[in-house]
Amino acid sequence: MFLITTSIFFIYFGILFWYSNAIYYSKRLKNVTYNHNVSIIISAKNEEYNLPKLIKSLTNQSYPKNKYEIIIANDNSDDKTEELLNQYKKTHKNLRSINIDQTPIGWSSKKWALTKAIEASSSDIILQTDADCIPRNKWIESIVTCFDDANVNFVCGPSYLSHKESFLDKIFRMESLVQEAMNAGSLENNLVLSCTGRNIAFRKEHFNSINGYVGSEHIQSGDDDLLLQKFALKTNGRIQYSINPESLIESKAPINFSSFLKQRLRYASKGLYYFTIKTTLEFKTIIIFLYMINTLFLVLLFSFFHYGNFLYTLPIFFKIAADFLISFIFISKLNQYWSIRAFAVLSFLFPFYVTIIGLLGPLIKIGWKDK
Incomplete structure:
Protein backbone atom coordinates (compact mmCIF):
# COMPACT_ATOMS: atom_id res chain seq x y z
CA MET A 1 0.00 0.00 0.00
CA PHE A 2 2.85 2.37 0.86
CA LEU A 3 4.49 1.73 -2.53
CA ILE A 4 1.22 2.53 -4.31
CA THR A 5 0.82 5.76 -2.34
CA THR A 6 4.42 6.75 -3.04
CA SER A 7 3.90 6.03 -6.74
CA ILE A 8 0.82 8.28 -6.78
CA PHE A 9 2.80 11.14 -5.26
CA PHE A 10 5.64 10.53 -7.72
CA ILE A 11 3.11 10.86 -10.56
CA TYR A 12 1.98 14.14 -8.98
CA PHE A 13 5.58 15.33 -8.98
CA GLY A 14 5.92 14.34 -12.63
CA ILE A 15 2.78 16.24 -13.65
CA LEU A 16 3.85 19.41 -11.84
CA PHE A 17 7.35 19.11 -13.29
CA TRP A 18 5.71 18.96 -16.72
CA TYR A 19 3.61 22.02 -15.85
CA SER A 20 6.63 23.89 -14.46
CA ASN A 21 8.67 23.21 -17.57
CA ALA A 22 5.90 24.63 -19.77
CA ILE A 23 5.62 27.76 -17.60
CA TYR A 24 9.39 28.26 -17.56
CA TYR A 25 9.66 28.14 -21.36
CA SER A 26 6.49 30.14 -22.04
CA PHE A 257 -9.09 33.70 7.94
CA SER A 258 -12.77 33.14 8.74
CA SER A 259 -13.80 35.31 5.79
CA PHE A 260 -11.27 33.48 3.64
CA LEU A 261 -12.87 30.13 4.52
CA LYS A 262 -16.34 31.49 3.70
CA GLN A 263 -15.04 32.66 0.34
CA ARG A 264 -13.53 29.26 -0.39
CA LEU A 265 -16.73 27.50 0.70
CA ARG A 266 -18.62 29.62 -1.82
CA TYR A 267 -16.15 28.61 -4.52
CA ALA A 268 -16.45 24.95 -3.52
CA SER A 269 -20.26 25.09 -3.45
CA LYS A 270 -20.29 24.22 -7.15
CA GLY A 271 -18.16 21.10 -6.62
CA LEU A 272 -20.92 18.59 -7.38
CA TYR A 273 -21.90 20.52 -10.50
CA TYR A 274 -18.50 19.71 -11.97
CA PHE A 275 -19.90 16.22 -12.49
CA THR A 276 -23.59 16.95 -13.19
CA ILE A 277 -23.05 19.52 -15.95
CA LYS A 278 -20.72 19.16 -18.92
CA THR A 279 -17.05 19.70 -18.13
CA THR A 280 -13.95 18.35 -19.85
CA LEU A 281 -12.70 14.87 -18.99
CA GLU A 282 -9.25 16.19 -18.06
CA PHE A 283 -10.86 18.67 -15.67
CA LYS A 284 -12.81 15.95 -13.85
CA THR A 285 -9.72 13.74 -13.73
CA ILE A 286 -7.41 16.46 -12.44
CA ILE A 287 -9.68 17.71 -9.64
CA ILE A 288 -10.32 14.15 -8.41
CA PHE A 289 -6.58 13.46 -8.50
CA LEU A 290 -5.74 16.70 -6.65
CA TYR A 291 -8.34 16.01 -3.97
CA MET A 292 -6.97 12.48 -3.53
CA ILE A 293 -3.40 13.82 -3.22
CA ASN A 294 -4.36 16.28 -0.48
CA THR A 295 -6.37 13.66 1.40
CA LEU A 296 -3.51 11.15 1.23
CA PHE A 297 -1.15 13.89 2.42
CA LEU A 298 -3.17 14.15 5.64
CA VAL A 299 -3.29 10.36 6.05
CA LEU A 300 0.50 10.18 5.68
CA LEU A 301 1.02 13.07 8.08
CA PHE A 302 -1.15 11.49 10.77
CA SER A 303 0.51 8.11 10.16
CA PHE A 304 3.93 9.66 10.65
CA PHE A 305 2.94 11.25 13.97
CA HIS A 306 1.23 8.04 15.10
CA TYR A 307 3.88 5.49 14.10
CA GLY A 308 6.97 7.71 14.02
CA ASN A 309 8.18 6.10 10.79
CA PHE A 310 10.03 8.58 8.58
CA LEU A 311 9.16 6.55 5.47
CA TYR A 312 5.75 8.24 5.59
CA THR A 313 7.45 11.57 4.88
CA LEU A 314 8.83 10.42 1.51
CA PRO A 315 5.57 10.95 -0.45
CA ILE A 316 5.04 14.20 1.49
CA PHE A 317 8.46 15.35 0.27
CA PHE A 318 7.45 14.64 -3.35
CA LYS A 319 4.38 16.85 -3.00
CA ILE A 320 6.16 19.73 -1.28
CA ALA A 321 9.01 19.61 -3.83
CA ALA A 322 6.53 19.68 -6.72
CA ASP A 323 4.57 22.57 -5.21
CA PHE A 324 7.81 24.45 -4.57
CA LEU A 325 8.95 24.02 -8.16
CA ILE A 326 5.78 25.21 -9.88
CA SER A 327 5.08 28.07 -7.46
CA PHE A 328 8.64 29.40 -7.53
CA ILE A 329 8.87 29.37 -11.34
CA PHE A 330 5.42 30.89 -11.85
CA ILE A 331 5.82 33.62 -9.22
CA SER A 332 9.27 34.47 -10.56
CA LYS A 333 7.82 34.80 -14.06
CA LEU A 334 5.42 37.40 -12.69
CA ASN A 335 8.23 39.26 -10.91
CA GLN A 336 6.55 38.67 -7.56
CA TYR A 337 8.12 38.04 -4.16
CA TRP A 338 8.26 34.36 -3.17
CA SER A 339 7.97 33.88 0.61
CA ILE A 340 9.57 30.69 1.94
CA ARG A 341 7.77 31.10 5.30
CA ALA A 342 4.37 31.50 3.67
CA PHE A 343 5.06 28.52 1.41
CA ALA A 344 6.10 26.34 4.37
CA VAL A 345 2.93 27.15 6.33
CA LEU A 346 0.71 26.77 3.28
CA SER A 347 2.24 23.39 2.41
CA PHE A 348 0.71 21.91 5.55
CA LEU A 349 -2.35 24.14 5.83
CA PHE A 350 -3.53 23.69 2.25
CA PRO A 351 -4.33 19.94 2.42
CA PHE A 352 -6.43 20.48 5.55
CA TYR A 353 -8.67 23.17 4.16
CA VAL A 354 -8.90 21.63 0.67
CA THR A 355 -10.10 18.33 2.14
CA ILE A 356 -12.55 19.93 4.57
CA ILE A 357 -13.89 22.59 2.21
CA GLY A 358 -14.18 20.05 -0.59
CA LEU A 359 -16.53 18.04 1.63
CA LEU A 360 -18.51 20.93 3.14
CA GLY A 361 -18.68 23.25 0.12
CA PRO A 362 -21.51 21.47 -1.73
CA LEU A 363 -23.50 21.20 1.53
CA ILE A 364 -23.33 24.82 2.71
CA LYS A 365 -25.02 27.57 0.72
CA ILE A 366 -23.14 30.88 0.78
CA GLY A 367 -24.26 33.77 -1.42
CA TRP A 368 -22.06 36.03 -3.51
CA LYS A 369 -21.76 38.85 -0.96
CA ASP A 370 -21.77 36.64 2.15
CA LYS A 371 -18.30 37.44 3.43
Missing part, protein backbone atom coordinates in the same frame (compact mmCIF):
# COMPACT_ATOMS: atom_id res chain seq x y z
CA LYS A 27 7.13 33.27 -24.09
CA ARG A 28 5.61 36.66 -23.39
CA LEU A 29 3.98 38.40 -26.35
CA LYS A 30 6.13 41.46 -27.03
CA ASN A 31 4.48 43.01 -30.07
CA VAL A 32 1.80 45.19 -28.51
CA THR A 33 -1.04 46.10 -30.84
CA TYR A 34 -4.16 48.18 -30.46
CA ASN A 35 -6.22 46.36 -33.06
CA HIS A 36 -9.21 45.52 -30.90
CA ASN A 37 -12.08 47.42 -29.39
CA VAL A 38 -12.59 46.25 -25.83
CA SER A 39 -15.43 46.24 -23.31
CA ILE A 40 -14.47 45.85 -19.64
CA ILE A 41 -17.31 44.23 -17.70
CA ILE A 42 -17.76 44.40 -13.92
CA SER A 43 -20.58 43.43 -11.60
CA ALA A 44 -20.70 45.61 -8.48
CA LYS A 45 -22.83 45.04 -5.40
CA ASN A 46 -22.30 47.45 -2.48
CA GLU A 47 -18.82 48.43 -3.64
CA GLU A 48 -18.70 52.12 -2.69
CA TYR A 49 -15.36 51.66 -0.92
CA ASN A 50 -13.73 49.73 -3.76
CA LEU A 51 -14.98 51.69 -6.77
CA PRO A 52 -12.59 54.69 -6.50
CA LYS A 53 -9.45 52.54 -6.79
CA LEU A 54 -10.99 50.33 -9.46
CA ILE A 55 -12.11 53.19 -11.67
CA LYS A 56 -8.81 55.02 -11.23
CA SER A 57 -6.88 51.95 -12.38
CA LEU A 58 -9.22 51.32 -15.33
CA THR A 59 -9.28 54.90 -16.58
CA ASN A 60 -5.48 55.18 -16.39
CA GLN A 61 -4.81 52.27 -18.72
CA SER A 62 -2.17 52.60 -21.44
CA TYR A 63 -4.67 51.37 -24.03
CA PRO A 64 -6.14 54.16 -26.23
CA LYS A 65 -9.22 55.58 -24.52
CA ASN A 66 -11.23 55.56 -27.73
CA LYS A 67 -10.62 51.81 -28.07
CA TYR A 68 -12.19 50.63 -24.81
CA GLU A 69 -15.27 51.14 -22.68
CA ILE A 70 -15.99 50.29 -19.05
CA ILE A 71 -19.43 48.92 -18.19
CA ILE A 72 -20.29 48.43 -14.52
CA ALA A 73 -23.51 46.64 -13.63
CA ASN A 74 -24.85 47.96 -10.33
CA ASP A 75 -26.32 44.78 -8.88
CA ASN A 76 -29.13 46.09 -6.66
CA SER A 77 -26.73 47.90 -4.31
CA ASP A 78 -28.11 49.60 -1.21
CA ASP A 79 -25.06 51.77 -0.51
CA LYS A 80 -23.63 54.70 -2.52
CA THR A 81 -22.51 52.60 -5.48
CA GLU A 82 -25.03 54.12 -7.91
CA GLU A 83 -24.31 57.66 -6.71
CA LEU A 84 -20.58 57.19 -7.18
CA LEU A 85 -21.02 55.72 -10.65
CA ASN A 86 -23.12 58.68 -11.73
CA GLN A 87 -20.40 61.05 -10.51
CA TYR A 88 -17.59 59.20 -12.27
CA LYS A 89 -19.51 59.05 -15.56
CA LYS A 90 -19.44 62.85 -15.73
CA THR A 91 -15.64 62.92 -15.90
CA HIS A 92 -14.93 59.63 -17.70
CA LYS A 93 -16.63 59.45 -21.08
CA ASN A 94 -15.80 55.79 -21.65
CA LEU A 95 -17.48 54.72 -18.39
CA ARG A 96 -21.04 53.43 -18.52
CA SER A 97 -23.27 51.82 -15.91
CA ILE A 98 -26.49 49.87 -15.85
CA ASN A 99 -28.74 49.28 -12.86
CA ILE A 100 -29.95 45.78 -12.07
CA ASP A 101 -33.00 46.14 -9.84
CA GLN A 102 -34.28 42.59 -10.03
CA THR A 103 -32.80 39.18 -10.80
CA PRO A 104 -35.00 36.57 -12.51
CA ILE A 105 -35.88 33.48 -10.50
CA GLY A 106 -33.35 30.73 -11.13
CA TRP A 107 -30.46 33.06 -11.86
CA SER A 108 -27.40 33.90 -9.80
CA SER A 109 -27.51 37.68 -9.30
CA LYS A 110 -23.89 38.12 -10.37
CA LYS A 111 -24.30 36.08 -13.55
CA TRP A 112 -27.43 38.01 -14.46
CA ALA A 113 -25.66 41.33 -13.90
CA LEU A 114 -22.70 40.22 -16.02
CA THR A 115 -25.03 38.97 -18.75
CA LYS A 116 -26.85 42.31 -18.96
CA ALA A 117 -23.53 44.19 -19.02
CA ILE A 118 -22.25 42.00 -21.86
CA GLU A 119 -25.50 42.58 -23.76
CA ALA A 120 -24.96 46.34 -23.38
CA SER A 121 -21.36 46.15 -24.61
CA SER A 122 -20.33 47.34 -28.06
CA SER A 123 -17.06 45.43 -28.52
CA ASP A 124 -16.21 41.90 -29.59
CA ILE A 125 -13.52 41.46 -26.92
CA ILE A 126 -14.86 41.25 -23.37
CA LEU A 127 -12.54 41.70 -20.39
CA GLN A 128 -13.96 40.73 -17.02
CA THR A 129 -12.76 41.59 -13.55
CA ASP A 130 -14.25 42.19 -10.09
CA ALA A 131 -15.07 45.45 -8.35
CA ASP A 132 -12.51 44.87 -5.60
CA CYS A 133 -9.64 44.43 -8.06
CA ILE A 134 -6.81 46.73 -9.16
CA PRO A 135 -5.41 46.00 -12.64
CA ARG A 136 -1.98 47.21 -13.69
CA ASN A 137 -1.50 50.08 -16.11
CA LYS A 138 -0.87 47.82 -19.12
CA TRP A 139 -3.46 45.19 -18.21
CA ILE A 140 -5.70 45.71 -21.22
CA GLU A 141 -2.93 45.60 -23.82
CA SER A 142 -1.23 42.59 -22.21
CA ILE A 143 -4.44 40.54 -22.32
CA VAL A 144 -5.91 41.80 -25.58
CA THR A 145 -2.70 41.21 -27.56
CA CYS A 146 -3.37 37.48 -27.11
CA PHE A 147 -6.40 37.89 -29.39
CA ASP A 148 -4.16 38.89 -32.30
CA ASP A 149 -4.12 35.13 -32.82
CA ALA A 150 -7.48 34.58 -34.52
CA ASN A 151 -7.66 31.07 -33.05
CA VAL A 152 -7.69 32.36 -29.45
CA ASN A 153 -11.19 32.84 -28.07
CA PHE A 154 -10.60 32.84 -24.30
CA VAL A 155 -7.72 34.25 -22.23
CA CYS A 156 -7.02 33.70 -18.54
CA GLY A 157 -4.83 36.05 -16.55
CA PRO A 158 -3.11 35.88 -13.15
CA SER A 159 -4.36 37.50 -9.96
CA TYR A 160 -3.53 37.40 -6.29
CA LEU A 161 -5.18 38.30 -3.01
CA SER A 162 -3.74 41.16 -1.00
CA HIS A 163 -5.01 43.22 1.91
CA LYS A 164 -2.24 44.61 4.07
CA GLU A 165 1.35 43.81 4.91
CA SER A 166 1.05 40.92 7.33
CA PHE A 167 2.03 37.28 7.43
CA LEU A 168 -1.59 36.27 6.81
CA ASP A 169 -1.54 38.46 3.72
CA LYS A 170 1.55 36.59 2.47
CA ILE A 171 -0.29 33.29 2.92
CA PHE A 172 -3.33 34.59 1.00
CA ARG A 173 -1.07 35.88 -1.77
CA MET A 174 0.89 32.62 -1.97
CA GLU A 175 -2.27 30.49 -1.96
CA SER A 176 -3.88 32.42 -4.80
CA LEU A 177 -0.70 32.41 -6.90
CA VAL A 178 -0.14 28.67 -6.39
CA GLN A 179 -3.67 28.03 -7.66
CA GLU A 180 -2.96 30.28 -10.65
CA ALA A 181 0.25 28.37 -11.32
CA MET A 182 -1.75 25.15 -11.64
CA ASN A 183 -4.17 26.82 -14.05
CA ALA A 184 -1.32 28.27 -16.11
CA GLY A 185 0.60 24.99 -16.22
CA SER A 186 -2.48 23.14 -17.40
CA LEU A 187 -3.27 25.59 -20.18
CA GLU A 188 0.36 25.75 -21.32
CA ASN A 189 -0.02 22.01 -21.94
CA ASN A 190 -3.43 22.40 -23.61
CA LEU A 191 -5.33 21.04 -20.62
CA VAL A 192 -8.24 23.17 -19.41
CA LEU A 193 -8.39 23.25 -15.61
CA SER A 194 -9.74 26.47 -14.11
CA CYS A 195 -9.50 30.26 -13.95
CA THR A 196 -10.68 33.16 -11.82
CA GLY A 197 -13.26 35.76 -12.83
CA ARG A 198 -10.94 38.44 -11.50
CA ASN A 199 -9.04 38.23 -14.78
CA ILE A 200 -10.56 36.64 -17.87
CA ALA A 201 -11.31 37.74 -21.43
CA PHE A 202 -13.25 36.20 -24.29
CA ARG A 203 -14.80 36.92 -27.66
CA LYS A 204 -18.38 38.11 -27.33
CA GLU A 205 -19.50 36.25 -30.46
CA HIS A 206 -18.47 32.93 -28.90
CA PHE A 207 -20.07 33.84 -25.56
CA ASN A 208 -23.33 34.42 -27.40
CA SER A 209 -22.96 31.30 -29.54
CA ILE A 210 -22.82 29.07 -26.44
CA ASN A 211 -25.64 31.00 -24.69
CA GLY A 212 -23.36 32.44 -22.05
CA TYR A 213 -24.08 31.20 -18.54
CA VAL A 214 -27.21 29.26 -19.51
CA GLY A 215 -26.91 25.79 -18.02
CA SER A 216 -25.15 27.01 -14.88
CA GLU A 217 -27.10 30.24 -14.34
CA HIS A 218 -28.57 28.96 -11.06
CA ILE A 219 -25.16 28.25 -9.48
CA GLN A 220 -23.96 31.07 -7.22
CA SER A 221 -20.35 30.89 -8.40
CA GLY A 222 -18.87 29.61 -11.63
CA ASP A 223 -19.02 32.75 -13.76
CA ASP A 224 -15.37 31.96 -14.46
CA ASP A 225 -14.36 28.28 -14.40
CA LEU A 226 -17.71 26.87 -15.55
CA LEU A 227 -17.76 29.40 -18.39
CA LEU A 228 -14.20 28.37 -19.25
CA GLN A 229 -15.28 24.73 -19.38
CA LYS A 230 -18.19 25.63 -21.63
CA PHE A 231 -15.84 27.44 -24.02
CA ALA A 232 -13.53 24.41 -24.03
CA LEU A 233 -16.36 22.03 -24.90
CA LYS A 234 -18.47 24.08 -27.28
CA THR A 235 -16.03 26.22 -29.25
CA ASN A 236 -13.15 25.22 -31.48
CA GLY A 237 -10.78 28.03 -30.58
CA ARG A 238 -7.73 28.02 -28.36
CA ILE A 239 -7.64 29.00 -24.69
CA GLN A 240 -4.53 30.86 -23.58
CA TYR A 241 -2.99 31.91 -20.27
CA SER A 242 -1.19 35.27 -20.16
CA ILE A 243 1.93 34.70 -18.05
CA ASN A 244 2.89 38.34 -18.04
CA PRO A 245 3.61 40.66 -15.07
CA GLU A 246 1.55 43.37 -16.78
CA SER A 247 -1.48 41.04 -16.79
CA LEU A 248 -1.38 40.63 -13.02
CA ILE A 249 -4.38 41.85 -11.02
CA GLU A 250 -4.46 42.54 -7.31
CA SER A 251 -7.68 41.63 -5.52
CA LYS A 252 -8.74 42.61 -2.05
CA ALA A 253 -8.16 39.69 0.32
CA PRO A 254 -10.65 38.63 2.99
CA ILE A 255 -10.19 40.60 6.20
CA ASN A 256 -9.45 37.47 8.24
